Amino acid sequence: MTEATRPTTIADLPVQLAAAPKTKAQASARYFNTGNAFDVKLPAVPDQSFIDEPAKALHPDTPTGLIACDVSAQLESAVPATTPLSLARYAKIKAGETLSTEFIASGIIVYVITGTGTTDCESEQIDWSTGDVFVLPGGGVHRYHAHGTDAVLWIVTNEPQLAFEHLRAPEQGKSPTCVVHYPADEITKQIDLLYAVGRGKDIPGSALILSSTSQLAIRNVLPTLTVAMNSLQPGDAQRPHRHNAMAMALIIQGEGCYSIVDGKRKDWSQWATTVTPAVSVHSHHNEGDKRAMFLIIQDGGIYYYTRAMGFSFAD
């Protein structure tokens, strides 16, 4: 190394490797330092609203199949992804037809946008209809059969999370969730109860949190993923806040509603999948005349478990 090429700071050092490795394992080692290891800049998570995907799924000419909300190219993700750890899809199932899926996920969350049908999973059967939510263990083949009319489902998995660690789906009976079904009429009753009882100012919203016997201790449906049916009364707004979890929402009823995400307005559109990136400052506003309803999936479980939720109000 000449005086001219000698680095003046460790930040200028290239990646180092053993000069004389004795084994293949030693030859595999690479060495960085505090000056040059942290210059990998991942692209930001887009605060996207997926509108074309639900329009396509709901179009009568669309055949049975899956339509992913995939921004893997923008995220530089090796697998289809909506956010770094999760993937949302719309599933179209024509009347009388069956859609088979096999996801490498620890669990699968489904909302029924329209239609009625049946899904078999691990010797149990779910008879679903519009407005239901259900959760299936990951791994294995699931068959969704639509009855007399076309069905459209919203399906969220943590496939990118498993892919990140090169993990496989759990074997049958080893998933962190059992089969769970939240019928639409029960969801409505539970939300009515929240409003009938009311809440104090210290409770930040009127969301129905979905959990199960499998995940009772942490009030989730999966160790990482939380599911909530959130609501917002006409004229109401949720205070600006931030948290380390991302939020992915399916807009069920959102006429006259919008969000402000890092100062930018995002108008809501029915059946859109909308992403609120982690740590962004965001607020939700209902200027319509109906109660807004939106199903929210968050990867909050991972931050809760690592004691790093990072929730704060920003007003």
Ligand SMILES: [Fe+2]
């Ligand atoms: Fe939030």
